[in-house]
Amino acid sequence: MLENKKHFVCDNNKEELTLGTLHFQEANELIRQKLAKCSSLILRNVFAQRYIGCAMPMGKSIYVFGTPGNDMAAYMDGGSIEVFGNAQDQIGNTMNDGVVVIHGRCGDAAGYAMRGGTIFIRDDCGWRVGINMKQYQDKCPTIVIGGNAGNFLGEYMAGGIILLLGKAGSYLATGMHGGVIYLRKNIDLSGITDDLSICPLDDSDETKITGLLNSYSENFGDELDKFTLPDIEEFVKIIPKSARPYANMYAN
Amino acid sequence: MLDHSLPKYRVYRDLEECSNCGVCIHSCSNGVHYKSADGVAIKADHKKCVNCLRCVVMCPENALAITEWPQVGVGSSNWTLGYMQDIAKQAQTGAVLLSSMGTPNSYPVYWDHLLLNASQVTNPSIDPLREPMETRVFLGSRPNMLKINERQRKVVSKMPPQLKMNVPVMFSAMSFGSVSLNTQKALAMAARELGTFFNSGEGGLHRDLEDYSDNTIVQVASGRFGVDPHYLNNAAAIEIKIGQGAKPGIGGHLPGEKVTAEVSGTRMIPQGSDAISPAPHHDIYSIEDLRQLIFSLKEATLYKKPVLVKIAAVHNAAAIASGMARAGADIIVIDGFRGGTGAAPKRIRDNVGIPIELALAAVDQRLRDESIRSTVSLVVSGSIRSSADIVRAIALGADAVSIGSAALIAVGCHQCGDCYRGRCNWGIATQDPNLTRRLHPESAAKRIVNLVRGWNKEIEEMMGGMGINSIDSLRGNRYMLRGVGLNKKELEILGVKHAGE
Numbered sequence: 001m002l003e004n005k006k007h008f009v010c011d012n013n014k015e016e017l018t019l020g021t022l023h024f025q026e027a028n029e030l031i032r033q034k035l036a037k038c039s040s041l042i043l044r045n046v047f048a049q050r051y052i053g054c055a056m057p058m059g060k061s062i063y064v065f066g067t068p069g070n071d072m073a074a075y076m077d078g079g080s081i082e083v084f085g086n087a088q089d090q091i092g093n094t095m096n097d098g099v100v101v102i103h104g105r106c107g108d109a110a111g112y113a114m115r116g117g118t119i120f121i122r123d124d125c126g127w128r129v130g131i132n133m134k135q136y137q138d139k140c141p142t143i144v145i146g147g148n149a150g151n152f153l154g155e156y157m158a159g160g161i162i163l164l165l166g167k168a169g170s171y172l173a174t175g176m177h178g179g180v181i182y183l184r185k186n187i188d189l190s191g192i193t194d195d196l197s198i199c200p201l202d203d204s205d206e207t208k209i210t211g212l213l214n215s216y217s218e219n220f221g222d223e224l225d226k227f228t229l230p231d232i233e234e235f236v237k238i239i240p241k242s243a244r245p246y247a248n249m250y251a252n
Numbered sequence: 253m254l255d256h257s258l259p260k261y262r263v264y265r266d267l268e269e270c271s272n273c274g275v276c277i278h279s280c281s282n283g284v285h286y287k288s289a290d291g292v293a294i295k296a297d298h299k300k301c302v303n304c305l306r307c308v309v310m311c312p313e314n315a316l317a318i319t320e321w322p323q324v325g326v327g328s329s330n331w332t333l334g335y336m337q338d339i340a341k342q343a344q345t346g347a348v349l350l351s352s353m354g355t356p357n358s359y360p361v362y363w364d365h366l367l368l369n370a371s372q373v374t375n376p377s378i379d380p381l382r383e384p385m386e387t388r389v390f391l392g393s394r395p396n397m398l399k400i401n402e403r404q405r406k407v408v409s410k411m412p413p414q415l416k417m418n419v420p421v422m423f424s425a426m427s428f429g430s431v432s433l434n435t436q437k438a439l440a441m442a443a444r445e446l447g448t449f450f451n452s453g454e455g456g457l458h459r460d461l462e463d464y465s466d467n468t469i470v471q472v473a474s475g476r477f478g479v480d481p482h483y484l485n486n487a488a489a490i491e492i493k494i495g496q497g498a499k500p501g502i503g504g505h506l507p508g509e510k511v512t513a514e515v516s517g518t519r520m521i522p523q524g525s526d527a528i529s530p531a532p533h534h535d536i537y538s539i540e541d542l543r544q545l546i547f548s549l550k551e552a553t554l555y556k557k558p559v560l561v562k563i564a565a566v567h568n569a570a571a572i573a574s575g576m577a578r579a580g581a582d583i584i585v586i587d588g589f590r591g592g593t594g595a596a597p598k599r600i601r602d603n604v605g606i607p608i609e610l611a612l613a614a615v616d617q618r619l620r621d622e623s624i625r626s627t628v629s630l631v632v633s634g635s636i637r638s639s640a641d642i643v644r645a646i647a648l649g650a651d652a653v654s655i656g657s658a659a660l661i662a663v664g665c666h667q668c669g670d671c672y673r674g675r676c677n678w679g680i681a682t683q684d685p686n687l688t689r690r691l692h693p694e695s696a697a698k699r700i701v702n703l704v705r706g707w708n709k710e711i712e713e714m715m716g717g718m719g720i721n722s723i724d725s726l727r728g729n730r731y732m733l734r735g736v737g738l739n740k741k742e743l744e745i746l747g748v749k750h751a752g753e
Contacts, residue, residue, distance in 0.1 A: 113476035134319040243525035251347035
């Protein structure tokens with residue numbers, strides 16, 4: 001799989017590290033030491049070490065074989081991480097910029113309070129993914145989920161984009177007051193709150209979705225059985241009616 | 253709909269003294285004072301007055317005073333005018349009542365029931381005017397054992413990061429958004445001058461404050477506003493805000509109208525949108541999860557900065573603090589229920605939480621009982637009103653205290669409790685440029701420095717009187733306290749004897 005990655009193959013400045021059962025503090029210290037001298041790092045035998053790629057800056061890449069632990073790519077600041085397997089909880093926690101690609105599923109609260117960058121998840125994701133995600137100026141955090149999402153997807157979402165190719169769980173986008181969620185028309189949306197609008201796509205939505213679908217296909221197309229790009233006509237979007245959901249909640 | 257609410261205050265104008273100069277009109281952002289139709293006399297719209305005292309202080313003739321609205325209640329001590337007015341407001345709006353600053357309700361203030369000791373004859377008192385007194389405090393986790401190379405006079409053990417404070421006082425978290433940038437600048441300048449710390453609050457860090465990074469504690473709350481690697485590394489320490497004394501258990505909403513261009517840039521959210529901090533951190537559902545967040549911050553800052561965790565003083569504070577210490581917090585901050593706020597639902601502020609004195613005594617005792625007191629430092633707040641409160645807090649077991657309301661009062665706050673409206677006439681709790689410029693950072697910083705220096709001298713005098721010459725010998729020294737007017741249970745929780753014992 002790694003051999004298909006153009007960026008990786010062209011990079012002459014790469015190293016490898018086997019984590020095994022190293023404690024996360026030692027593992028991350030080693031990772032930082034290596035990345036100080038190289039731009040791409042392959043991690044093998046990863047056994048749930050937390051915080052891999054924490055605050056990692058632009059120009060650095062990590063390729064993970066095994067299962068990375070919670071809070072992978074937390075506060076990440078422009079680096080890229082590709083996981084050849086499943087990821088655990090809270091990947092991309094408060095991530096500022098960069099790219100995370102998961103060739104598998106991920107756990108709960110991925111992209112919590114994420115402000116920028118993109119997370120591609122090939123399969124399903126857990127609960128509360130994209131919670132409190134926010135956007136600012138040119139930063140627009142984006143999460144693409146190839147499978148089904150757990151409950152509370154996009155809760156308190158304040159900005160950014162979620163593209164969901166599978167089914168959504170309950171309590172979708174509760175408290176959402178910014179950003180957009182793209183999902184399939186055939187999903188039952190009768191349970192969403194009155195604060196949200198379900199709208200057809202406009203041209204800019206179609207451009208965004210097409211771009212994300214193409215990236216998804218580039219990342220995962222060859223490893224999925226009979227993957228075909230879904231038709232753009234199959235999607236709708238959910239947006240909040242107001243950026244001020246609690247404007248009338250308090251008496252002054 | 254007929255508005256049933258009454259004015260709270262009445263503006264008293266001494267017409268003999270008033271020169272109709274109009275300073276009061278310009279002073280008031282609430283539009284209380286206005287010229288009458290004849291264009292000469294100045295009248296007052298009493299209902300708009302919040303009793304911030306700006307006009308009273310500014311009036312060159314001393315012609316103004318604010319009095320209570322003279323309406324009597326109906327004589328019921330159950331259906332007070334206050335409760336009836338609250339019902340009227342909610343019947344009209346169907347909304348949650350909002351409030352600011354600390355609760356005004358008359359719950360017991362235990363500080364006022366604790367008296368300090370002084371030496372007489374034996375263990376004589378120390379004169380701080382001619383003897384050195386140590387008020388410096390180090391905050392952070394201490395290792396269980398300290399290995400020292402005596403020959404080289406060097407500490408061999410690896411010390412966790414420490415915060416050095418020249419005075420046992422730091423400034424509580426107040427975000428840009430809840431207070432003006434000038435207020436934050438004043439706190440930052442004062443912190444640098446005093447050798448202590450100010451706290452950014454959860455609203456990010458304005459670029460103008462980045463120069464003060466050695467005296468800055470940045471806060472990470474559930475909304476994660478403005479949090480990125482640059483922010484985390486631009487501080488001496490990082491505080492995880494779990495709770496606040498004025499509003500335990502709930503999150504925060506900065507209303508969209510306060511999210512101006514500057515606030516938006518610092519919080520890194522769009523202008524005009526509500527800034528919502530959810531009630532819980534959505535990555536913390538247990539002590540183990542708290543540990544995960546603490547270590548994610550340590551990883552992001554290469555273990556160079558202490559991590560503080562702040563909770564509101566609630567019923568189980570002692571057990572929670574034990575969990576926090578074990579979760580890897582370097583410093584535990586406990587905020588009592590009398591602590592202030594820029595905005596909190598009134599019912600929460602006035603009914604939820606416990607007094608800081610009892611929480612502090614219980615937490616310190618619990619950590620001692622479990623032999624983990626030295627693995628954390630303890631900072632308390634909410635509310636500290638004088639140097640004597642600081643001495644009491646340290647004797648009850650705190651390493652240092654944090655002041656918010658007192659620092660604001662030093663720069664002009666008159667506790668009118670109207671912060672949430674964003675029209676603070678003193679330029680503190682507002683983003684209106686016409687009001688924020690009323691607070692000059694330099695002179696405000698000077699006032700805060702004066703206050704803390706004055707307090708520090710008083711602390712030295714009180715310690716000297718006890719025959720103690722360093723804060724370290726006062727910490728947890730409950731023999732220096734005696735209770736008055738307290739029952740057995742209260743004395744037991746506070747761990748102090750009654751006066752006379």
